[in-house]
Amino acid sequence: MDGNRQLGEFLRSRRARLRPEDIGLLSQRRRRTPGLRREEVAQLAGISVEWYVKLEQGRAVSPSAATIAALGEALRLDKIEQTHLLALAESAGRKPFAIEVVPETIIHVVASLPQPAYVTGQRWDILAWNDAAAELFTDFERIPAEDRNILLYVLADPAGRRLFGASWAQEARRMVSLFRVAHDLWAGDPAFATLVETLGARCPEFGVWWTSHDIGAPVSGTKTLHHPVRGELRFDFATFQANDDPALKLAIYAQAAGFG
Numbered sequence: 001m002d003g004n005r006q007l008g009e010f011l012r013s014r015r016a017r018l019r020p021e022d023i024g025l026l027s028q029r030r031r032r033t034p035g036l037r038r039e040e041v042a043q044l045a046g047i048s049v050e051w052y053v054k055l056e057q058g059r060a061v062s063p064s065a066a067t068i069a070a071l072g073e074a075l076r077l078d079k080i081e082q083t084h085l086l087a088l089a090e091s092a093g094r095k096p097f098a099i100e101v102v103p104e105t106i107i108h109v110v111a112s113l114p115q116p117a118y119v120t121g122q123r124w125d126i127l128a129w130n131d132a133a134a135e136l137f138t139d140f141e142r143i144p145a146e147d148r149n150i151l152l153y154v155l156a157d158p159a160g161r162r163l164f165g166a167s168w169a170q171e172a173r174r175m176v177s178l179f180r181v182a183h184d185l186w187a188g189d190p191a192f193a194t195l196v197e198t199l200g201a202r203c204p205e206f207g208v209w210w211t212s213h214d215i216g217a218p219v220s221g222t223k224t225l226h227h228p229v230r231g232e233l234r235f236d237f238a239t240f241q242a243n244d245d246p247a248l249k250l251a252i253y254a255q256a257a258g259f260g
Contacts, residue, residue, distance in 0.1 A: 005058035006187040007088040012056055013213040014075040015041055022076065044074035063089050080217045084181055097191045102128045103244050116235075116253040119242075122182050123191060124151045127248070136227065136253065137163065149195065151179055156202035165226040169205065176209045177216035184215075222256060 016035035023036070023044065042052040047067060054061045055071075063071075068089050072082040100121040107128045110117050116136040118129035126140050126148045134140060138159050140148055154160040155172050164171050186192045199206045220238035227233055235253040242248035 004061070006184040007085070008056045008058035010085060010088060010184065010213065011041075011071065011075070014077060014081065015056075018076060023074075041071070041074050045070040047071075080215060084184070084215050087181075088184055097123065097186055097189045099123070099125055099191075100127060100245060100247050102248060103242075106242060106244065106248070106250075110250065113252065115255070118150070118251055120150055120249050120251065122186070122247045123149070123195060124179055124182070125149050126153075133253075136225070136233075147198075151175060151195070151199060152202070155199055155206060163225050163227070165224070167224060171223070172203075172205065173209050173214075174216060176206065177214040178218060180210070180213065180215050181217075223253075 015038070016033070018036045019034075020036065020040075023040070038052055038056065039049045042049045045052070045067070047070065051061070055063060065086065068086050069082075071077075072085055075081075077085060102119055106119065110119060110128050111130050113130055114132060116130070116133040118133045118137075118140075119127045121127055129140055138153065138157070140153075143153070154164065154168075154175060161168050183192050183196065196210070200210070218239050220236070223235050223237055225233045225235065234256040236256050237251065237253045240250045240252070242250060
């Protein structure tokens with residue numbers, strides 16, 4: 001696994017978005033590239049330039065929690081970004097990814113729910129779903145197992161694009177920012193690399209969103225969908241982690257009041 005490389009890429013992306021004036025520096029001359037210089041970040045974080053360069057280059061180093069905290073402050077990271085940076089620093093040495101197995105009890109519970117519901121894993125593979133989800137989204141059984149992934153459905157399946165209508169781009173980019181968090185912890189793993197390659201080949205917009213390296217945090221909310229038979233529908237949605245395996249995430253859609 002190359003978690004250190006992802007750590008370096010994340011540091012570079014955040015350094016590039018800061019301007020000297022953001023940290024109270026007066027730019028004496030025009031800069032060739034946007035953002036702060038490495039030595040400026042190192043000084044702000046109270047570490048040596050050599051050490052910071054090693055971190056950005058993804059070399060085999062293990063920064064302490066104190067160093068990560070100092071870098072987060074120097075780069076003006078928000079809480080979500082700071083958590084992600086710490087997770088990246090701790091992610092090196094993961095075992096190869098293996099698709100999760102959903103316990104029979106969870107499969108039964110999901111199947112019994114009247115609301116659309118499905119279970120995904122860390123790679124966002126669709127692992128279990130109920131009849132209501134199949135009716136709302138698509139019959140996931142028709143999708144080959146290797147493509148049974150909620151990202152591929154929303155970003156690359158024409159049915160997914162039509163379902164979200166005018167809000168598709170906003171929803172798709174939000175999902176990419178959430179997936180980026182999981183991907184960076186598994187960077188270099190063939191299963192994740194294959195998914196990113198497939199998304200890039202099938203979704204023209206994906207490359208730009210992916211390069212921006214945005215990260216997000218899951219939140220509940222409301223989605224407006226455009227069903228081919230039932231017309232416009234509005235759902236409140238939320239996701240939950242399974243006690244059996246925190247890698248499993250249950251998504252539930254409850255129809256909002258006034259929409260049938």
